[in-house]
Amino acid sequence: MWLKDSSIGRKLLMSISGLFLVLFLTFHLVMNFAMVFSPEKGGAYDAICGFLGANWYAVAGTLVLAVGFLVHILYAFILTLQNRKARGNNRYAVTARPKGVEWASQNMLVLGIIVVLGLGLHGYQFWAKMQLPELAHQFGMCIDENVLSNAAYGSYHIAQVFTNPIFVVLYLVWFAAIWFHLTHGFWSAIQTIGWTNLVWLKRWKTISNIYTTLVCLGFAFMAIWFYFTLQ
Amino acid sequence: MDKTINITLKVWRQRGPKEAGKFETYKLNNISTDSSFLEMLDILNEQLVNEDKEPVVFDNDCREGICGMCSLYINGHPHGPDSEITTCQLHMRRFKDGDTITIEPWRSAGFPVIRDLMVDRTAYDKIIQAGGFVSVNAGGAQDANAIPIPKRDADLAMDAASCIGCGACVAACKNGSAMLFVSAKVSQLALLPQGKVEAARRAKSMLAKMDELGFGNCTNTGACEAECPKGVSITNIARLNREFIWAKLKD
Numbered sequence A: 001m002w003l004k005d006s007s008i009g010r011k012l013l014m015s016i017s018g019l020f021l022v023l024f025l026t027f028h029l030v031m032n033f034a035m036v037f038s039p040e041k042g043g044a045y046d047a048i049c050g051f052l053g054a055n056w057y058a059v060a061g062t063l064v065l066a067v068g069f070l071v072h073i074l075y076a077f078i079l080t081l082q083n084r085k086a087r088g089n090n091r092y093a094v095t096a097r098p099k100g101v102e103w104a105s106q107n108m109l110v111l112g113i114i115v116v117l118g119l120g121l122h123g124y125q126f127w128a129k130m131q132l133p134e135l136a137h138q139f140g141m142c143i144d145e146n147v148l149s150n151a152a153y154g155s156y157h158i159a160q161v162f163t164n165p166i167f168v169v170l171y172l173v174w175f176a177a178i179w180f181h182l183t184h185g186f187w188s189a190i191q192t193i194g195w196t197n198l199v200w201l202k203r204w205k206t207i208s209n210i211y212t213t214l215v216c217l218g219f220a221f222m223a224i225w226f227y228f229t230l231q
Numbered sequence B: 001m002d003k004t005i006n007i008t009l010k011v012w013r014q015r016g017p018k019e020a021g022k023f024e025t026y027k028l029n030n031i032s033t034d035s036s037f038l039e040m041l042d043i044l045n046e047q048l049v050n051e052d053k054e055p056v057v058f059d060n061d062c063r064e065g066i067c068g069m070c071s072l073y074i075n076g077h078p079h080g081p082d083s084e085i086t087t088c089q090l091h092m093r094r095f096k097d098g099d100t101i102t103i104e105p106w107r108s109a110g111f112p113v114i115r116d117l118m119v120d121r122t123a124y125d126k127i128i129q130a131g132g133f134v135s136v137n138a139g140g141a142q143d144a145n146a147i148p149i150p151k152r153d154a155d156l157a158m159d160a161a162s163c164i165g166c167g168a169c170v171a172a173c174k175n176g177s178a179m180l181f182v183s184a185k186v187s188q189l190a191l192l193p194q195g196k197v198e199a200a201r202r203a204k205s206m207l208a209k210m211d212e213l214g215f216g217n218c219t220n221t222g223a224c225e226a227e228c229p230k231g232v233s234i235t236n237i238a239r240l241n242r243e244f245i246w247a248k249l250k251d
Ligand code: HEM
Pocket: A011, A012, A014, A015, A016, A017, A018, A019, A021, A022, A025, A072, A073, A076, A077, A079, A080, A108, A109, A111, A112, A113, A115, A116, A178, A181, A182, A184, A185, A186, A188, A189, A190, A192, B218, B219, B220
C-alpha cells in the first residue's frame, strides 16, 4: 500500500490526519464559546454537552477522533525514527539554523509530545468525567450517583478545573505548544498535499500564522476568562 | 597590497568508510583574502605534503559553480556561510583574522564518507537512472521551435534545471531527505511537453528509488531551499507530491 510504503504516502497520512485534527480543534473552539455566553448550569454550553453526551453519534465521533490521533501519533514516531536513521550516526559538530527555517519545524515531535501530555490531562479532567461514566453506565456498570448526575454538565467541570490557577497555567502552556506545532503544521500539511506554488506557499504560511494565532488566542482567552468569571 | 589573515582549521579526517573519524586542527598563516576557499585548502595540502603528512581529501572539479562536486560543510552550513553559492565560489574575504573554521563532510546515511571530506553520492546517479530522463525513439528529433511552451513553464523548468546535484539539500536536512533534488529533477521535465508523457512513471520510480536508498521523509523544514547553492524552491517538492499522489490515485 503506497500510503504506508512510500515517503510521500506516509507524509500524506500525517498531513490528512493533522488537517482533520485542525478541523476538530476549530469545532471545539466554536463550541467552547457557548460557555462564555451562557455559563450557568443548564445553559447553552450544557445543552451542547447534553446533546453530545454518550449518544451514538458522539461516541462515533470520539472514535473517529481517536483514530485520527492514533494515526497521527503513530506516524509521528515512525517518521521521526526513520528520519533519524536516514540522517546517520555521525552528527555535525557545528550546526546553524538557516534563515527562513522555523524553530517549530525542527521540533515537531517534542511539541507533539507536549500536546499528548496536555491531551492526557484534558481527557482525564473532562472525557473521563463526562462521556466515560455515561458509557460505563450504559454498559451496566455501577457508577457513583454524584459522578453520573454531573456527567452531562460541562459547565460544572469547567468551573472545577479553571478556577484553579495551576491548571490555567498548564492549559496556557498546552495552547502555546499547539501554536508552535500548527504555525508550521498547517502550511506544511498543505505543501504535503501539493497545493502550493511560488505565490500560494507564502499565502499559506501567512494563513497558518493568522489562523493558528486566532484559534490559540481563543482558547487562551477562555481559560483566563473562566478563571476570573467563575470564581 | 592584498590583505592576509591567519586562521585555524578544524578538519574532519577519516581514513575510510568503516573507520572512525575525528577532527584535526591545523593553523594556516598569511592566507590572502582574495584566495578562494578551495585554494586555501590547496595551500593546506601543500603544507601537509611538505611535512610528509597525508593531504586532506575533498571533492572538486570545475571550481566555477557548475559541476556540483565540491561538497564541504563549513561552520554549520553546506557550501559555507554565504547563500546561493557553491563551496568553490566561496572566498576567504568572508572570514576574519583569527577565525576558527570547522570543515565537515556531508553527513547522511545516504552519502557515506569515502575518505576525509569526500562522500559517495552515487545514490543521486541511481535516482536519475530510475527515471530522470526522457525516452526518445530513434530518428531525428522534432525541431524544438515547433513545440510552443508558455514562458512561465519554461522559466519554472529552467529554475528547476539549475540543480547541479551537489547534495547540499540532503546535507542540510535534519531528516536526510533528498526531496529537493528529486523534485527538481522531476519538475524540470514534468513542466515541459517532452517530459509530460512519462511524468507519472518518472515521479513514481524516482521516488521509490529515493526511499529504497534510505533517504528520509520530508517534513517541510525548508533547510534544503535555504542552503541550496542554486536557490531551488521547495515549491518543486509540492509539484512532486502532486505528481506522485495523482499517479498513485490513478493506478
Ligand atoms: C491538536 C492536535 C494536533 C494537531 C491539530 C496536529 C496537526 C499537525 C499538522 C497539520 C501537521 C503537518 C502535517 C504535514 O506536514 O504534512 C503535523 C505534523 C506533525 N505532528 Fe501533529 N498535530 C497534533 C498533535 C500531534 C501529536 C499528539 C503528535 C505526536 C506525539 C504530533 C506530532 C507531529 C509530528 C512529529 C509532525 C511532523 C511531521 C511532519 O511535519 O511531517 N502531532 N501535526
